[in-house]
Amino acid sequence: MKKILIGSYILIIIVVIFGIGKSGIFDSKNEKAIAAGEKVYINNCLVCHGETGKGEGSNSGTAINNQHFLSAVSDKDLYNYVKYGREGTAMPAYGPRLQEKDLNNLTAFMRNWQTKEIDFDVPKTISGDPERGLKKYNLYCLNCHGEAGAGKLKMGTVLSNPQYLQYTTDKQMWIGIAYGREETRMGPSLKGLEGARQLSKKDITDIISYLRTVKPKNEKINDYLTP
Numbered sequence: 001m002k003k004i005l006i007g008s009y010i011l012i013i014i015v016v017i018f019g020i021g022k023s024g025i026f027d028s029k030n031e032k033a034i035a036a037g038e039k040v041y042i043n044n045c046l047v048c049h050g051e052t053g054k055g056e057g058s059n060s061g062t063a064i065n066n067q068h069f070l071s072a073v074s075d076k077d078l079y080n081y082v083k084y085g086r087e088g089t090a091m092p093a094y095g096p097r098l099q100e101k102d103l104n105n106l107t108a109f110m111r112n113w114q115t116k117e118i119d120f121d122v123p124k125t126i127s128g129d130p131e132r133g134l135k136k137y138n139l140y141c142l143n144c145h146g147e148a149g150a151g152k153l154k155m156g157t158v159l160s161n162p163q164y165l166q167y168t169t170d171k172q173m174w175i176g177i178a179y180g181r182e183e184t185r186m187g188p189s190l191k192g193l194e195g196a197r198q199l200s201k202k203d204i205t206d207i208i209s210y211l212r213t214v215k216p217k218n219e220k221i222n223d224y225l226t227p
């Protein structure tokens, strides 16, 4: 009799553990972070980056729910972008405005937009000729991103921004330029992809080497809009 009792206790415990596993109680920490992050997002970011993060807010903001972008950045990168902002652009630094846990929750919320992991083909070393890069930049990028990456109203983001350059690696720039951001005006640049530019790997590498030499402009660019 005792044995049967112990046996049924064990069975109950197994059922309970299995039930908890299925119900996702162990995932609830992340679910909570995402929900809390959404609130912070709605209050602070929606006005520019839009309800769905496509940059469709009433003020200027980029497409941060973009799968190319999300596959190229780590959680730490997202956190740094928000914490340090981008001086001289519309993107404020939230370090002084939000608490640490809000920043972490926001990161969880943005990461939750990611639906796939994209593998990008990126050269192992990214070191090119900045002078050649300048010429290529002026031909293919200046139209939207302005002279020396100063950014252009309603056209292209600031690329000479000190925080952008500090918290973005060469590899991430390479991915952004080569593959672009789907559903934005930043189309792909790499030859063979469906973009207007059709640049070689060397062209892209040279442009990055050039962008690493640009000096930030101090004039404020208040507005930059995606269509």
Ligand code: HEC
Binding pocket: 040, 041, 044, 045, 046, 047, 048, 049, 059, 060, 061, 062, 063, 064, 078, 081, 082, 086, 089, 090, 091, 092, 094, 106, 151, 156, 157, 158, 159, 161, 164, 224
């Ligand atoms: C007043 C408009 C505005 C607000 C408010 C704003 N952003 Fe931004 N954000 C921008 C713009 C514009 C950029 C691109 C700046 C540039 O490089 O030229 C940007 C860049 C970013 C980036 C870098 C991604 C990229 O496109 O390269 C992230 C991540 C981001 N914002 C997240 C947030 C979050 C999270 C909030 C809320 C806590 C927020 N932003 C609030 C306008 C805004």
Ligand code: HEC
Binding pocket: 055, 061, 062, 063, 064, 066, 137, 140, 141, 142, 143, 144, 145, 155, 156, 157, 158, 159, 164, 173, 176, 177, 181, 184, 185, 186, 187, 189, 197, 207, 226
């Ligand atoms: C037709 C206009 C246009 C052209 C031409 C263009 N871009 Fe862009 N670029 C954009 C826009 C708009 C974005 C922001 C997209 C978004 O909403 O997320 C962007 C984003 C970027 C980013 C990501 C920046 C960030 O803040 O994280 C990089 C890097 C970039 N462009 C580099 C280039 C380079 C280099 C060229 C030339 C080879 C180029 N772009 C050509 C419009 C353009």
